[in-house]
Structures are given as structure tokens and as C-alpha cells.
Amino acid sequence: MDFPIHILLFTIVGLAIVMLSSFFSEPEDGPALRALPRRFLYFFIGCGVLAGLMLLAEHTVASVN
Amino acid sequence: MSAQDPPQRPSETSGEPTVAALLSWIVPGGGHLYLGRPRVAAIGFALVAGLYFLGLQLSGGMGFEFLHDELRGALAPALSPELGFLGGLVYQMKAYGFGPDYPRAFPDLIYLGTALTAAAGILNLCLTAQAHHDARRPRSAGYSLQSPGVVAALAWLVPGLGHFVQGRRLRALLVFIAIVGLLVLGSQLADGANLSRERHFYYWGGQFLAGLPAIGLEFAGGHPPITGDIPYAEGGLVIAAIGGLLNILAMLDVYAVAEVRAGMVAPKSRADSEPATKKSVESLRMQPGEQEVSA
Numbered sequence A: 001m002d003f004p005i006h007i008l009l010f011t012i013v014g015l016a017i018v019m020l021s022s023f024f025s026e027p028e029d030g031p032a033l034r035a036l037p038r039r040f041l042y043f044f045i046g047c048g049v050l051a052g053l054m055l056l057a058e059h060t061v062a063s064v065n
Numbered sequence B: 001m002s003a004q005d006p007p008q009r010p011s012e013t014s015g016e017p018t019v020a021a022l023l024s025w026i027v028p029g030g031g032h033l034y035l036g037r038p039r040v041a042a043i044g045f046a047l048v049a050g051l052y053f054l055g056l057q058l059s060g061g062m063g064f065e066f067l068h069d070e071l072r073g074a075l076a077p078a079l080s081p082e083l084g085f086l087g088g089l090v091y092q093m094k095a096y097g098f099g100p101d102y103p104r105a106f107p108d109l110i111y112l113g114t115a116l117t118a119a120a121g122i123l124n125l126c127l128t129a130q131a132h133h134d135a136r137r138p139r140s141a142g143y144s145l146q147s148p149g150v151v152a153a154l155a156w157l158v159p160g161l162g163h164f165v166q167g168r169r170l171r172a173l174l175v176f177i178a179i180v181g182l183l184v185l186g187s188q189l190a191d192g193a194n195l196s197r198e199r200h201f202y203y204w205g206g207q208f209l210a211g212l213p214a215i216g217l218e219f220a221g222g223h224p225p226i227t228g229d230i231p232y233a234e235g236g237l238v239i240a241a242i243g244g245l246l247n248i249l250a251m252l253d254v255y256a257v258a259e260v261r262a263g264m265v266a267p268k269s270r271a272d273s274e275p276a277t278k279k280s281v282e283s284l285r286m287q288p289g290e291q292e293v294s295a
Helices: A002-025 A029-034 A036-059 B017-026 B030-034 B038-059 B086-095 B110-134 B148-157 B161-165 B169-189 B201-208 B212-221 B233-261 B278-284
Strands: none
Touching (some): A002 A029, A002 B169, A002 B233, A029 A036, A029 B169, B017 B030, B017 B110, B030 B038, B030 B110, B038 B110, B110 B148, B110 B201, B110 B212, B148 B161, B161 B233, B169 B212, B169 B233, B201 B212
């Protein structure tokens, strides 16, 4: 039950982060909003890769077992 | 002038921007006094120093006693919003520090007092930014709600308000929903436990960057008695702090546009460092009817 909630919360926070960073990067609303899907995709992929690397490290070099 | 030409900088300046900013950071209004703007200096000093020392009175100077023993280092208070008023922070550390070695009861109004000292720090950062801006323009130039320091302060007070004042209504609405939404969501998940500076000294500093909504939520229900496990306490804490920290981007956004409108910097797309289109340049110019008042 926790996992879907965590994904939902991550999506909400990620959307806010991507939107604000898009607004900061682009002073006009139109280009900033049009860039949102691409930026959101990059953000999700980047976080996914990072999570994968952390899991890999946890099960290999950083394992406490 | 084509859309890609940089705007003409004012030929007359008032002083050295770095000196003005440093003076303001140390003593509120110091930069404006250096720039020959005594009225602004007096108002800035009265507002920022007044808030800070009222806050110290209400809190008994015990704000940094919220820090746990293991966190009490020389630089520990420097990660708080009070850093925005360096003179006040140094005075507080010299006069009160971390208090005596034994625990003691906090004054009734300590939460209000520490909120005031933190607010003074944020407002002084905006005053410092304005001093840096004023140093690059003639002494006779006036102020309006569109002035960079003013609009940044408004953006801090209510997320999106700075954009609203600049006429960027859609962005104002989206910024408000995103930041206040995260703050409310985080506070709901953490049952309000995230809003106590006593419990979460540094996270509180992040949330405080969301301005009045964060202050309002704290005084509406930010110090609940904890009687059981809160499943999403840490998640809520992080989410609310992210909301506050994102307001820094919003403040920088309105500040940058205010500088462009004042003709201080060339408008450009910050994402790719390419000059903006003619349409975007025109959209950033000051709107008809917007006027400045002299200092």
C-alpha cells in the first residue's frame, strides 16, 4: 500500500519542482508550459536512474550484510 | 534598437553595488545611506531592525536554544533565515548565544518572536538586493511596486504575489498553487508537527521561505501535542520544506524580470542563454501606467 502512495507523492512534488524550475528558466509563460512534459520526463528518468544506481550500490558495494 | 540589442545602461550610477549590498547585509539601510538615500535607509533600518529586536524581546533571545546540543556549533545559526541580517545575527549570538548549559522554560511568545527575527532576515535580503540594484542607477531614480527588492519581498510574503504585481497572472496562480499546495500537503501528512521550529530547526527555515502561508499554518496548528506515531511525518516535513525552498526560484524569477524592466540587464531565455524573441522582450517591458515614486 505504501508504494503507490510514495509514487503519488513523488509525482506531485516532482511536478512542482519541474514547473518552478521551468518558470525560472523561461520568463515567458507559453514556452515554459510547453517545455513541461519534456522536462518532467527528463526529471523522472533522471530520478529513476539515480534510484537504480542507489539500489545497485545497496546490494553490492554498500551492502550492510 | 533590435530585440537582441542589450538595453542602454544608465550612464549615471550611485555607487559600488558590492559595497552597497555588503553594507545593507550588515546593517539594514547601510547600503542606501552609502548611496545617498537617507530616507530609504531610515525606513529600511526601522523596519528590519525593529522586527528583529522586537522578535528578540518576545523570544527572550532564546531562538537558537531550539538547537539540540550536538548541533550547537559556531556556524549552526548561519543556516537560519536570520543570516539575512548579519549584524542582528552576530548581536544575538554575542548577547544570548545558546543560553546557559541547563534547560529552561521558553517564553510564551517565543514562536512569534523567532518568526519575527526570521522575517527580518528575509526582508533584509530583499533590501540588500534593492541596494545592489539602486547602486547601478541614478540617485534620482524612484521606487514602485515593480522595484526588484519590493517585488522579491512580495513574492516571499505570498508565493505568486510578485508575479501578480508584475501582471503575470497565470504564473502567479500556478506558483501559488504549487508552493502553498506542497506546504499544505506536507503539513497534513505530518499532522502539523513539521511546522514547529523547536522540533525541526532547519526544515522550519526552509518552510519559512513560503512566507505568510507558512506563518499562518504554524500559528493555526503548528505545535500539536504528539501522542502517537505519525506515519508520514518525515515525508510531510520534506515536502513542506521543498515547497518553501521552491519559493526561492519564484523570488529570483520576479527579481530578474524587474531588473529587465528597469533596463539593467538584457532580457534572455535563462534556459539556453539565447536572446529572447522580440515578443518575449516586449512582454517583459514595464506596462503603461506603471509609475515610480521618487525616494
